[in-house]
Amino acid sequence: MTLPAVPMSVAPEQQPAVPPERSSRALDVALRIAGGVVVVWAGVLAAVLELIFATGAWELVKGRPGGVSKAVVGISGAVGGAGGVVALTVLLGWFAYAAVGARWAVALAAVPWFVVIVAGGFRTTEGDLALTGDNVLGLALVVAGAVTFAVLGFRQLVAPPPVG
Numbered sequence: 001m002t003l004p005a006v007p008m009s010v011a012p013e014q015q016p017a018v019p020p021e022r023s024s025r026a027l028d029v030a031l032r033i034a035g036g037v038v039v040v041w042a043g044v045l046a047a048v049l050e051l052i053f054a055t056g057a058w059e060l061v062k063g064r065p066g067g068v069s070k071a072v073v074g075i076s077g078a079v080g081g082a083g084g085v086v087a088l089t090v091l092l093g094w095f096a097y098a099a100v101g102a103r104w105a106v107a108l109a110a111v112p113w114f115v116v117i118v119a120g121g122f123r124t125t126e127g128d129l130a131l132t133g134d135n136v137l138g139l140a141l142v143v144a145g146a147v148t149f150a151v152l153g154f155r156q157l158v159a160p161p162p163v164g
Helices: 022-063 068-100 103-120 136-158
Strands: none
Touching: 022 068, 022 103, 022 136, 068 103, 068 136, 103 136
């Protein structure tokens, strides 16, 4: 018994994918670089907005008369602010991966965020301080943002490589 030269159950060969043109590759690289720049500035903007919110919310809490109303305003500010920071950080991490197309892109948002948050803890020459030690809301926002960036980075490290 002889075997046929071409098996009958095999589908016809598919043509290999045509490599992208050089101009479309350059455009893709340029868009990824531009996306990385946007991600860096979004990380800076997110940190500045969080510091402004933390400072303003803490001044609101400190200015309230004591009692139940002060506790309610403080707790709602902390819970709402921390939830907002987590949501913003997750959105920023997703955008970083989508814009740059690399797993390490979350660091493009996290590093400037950490730099701005740390800078907010130092007193300026005028004596201004964005993040004080008694600002419980600010500390909660810093912890929420740092933990969320850490979780996003860890998830990118342990995620299986994309198929394709």
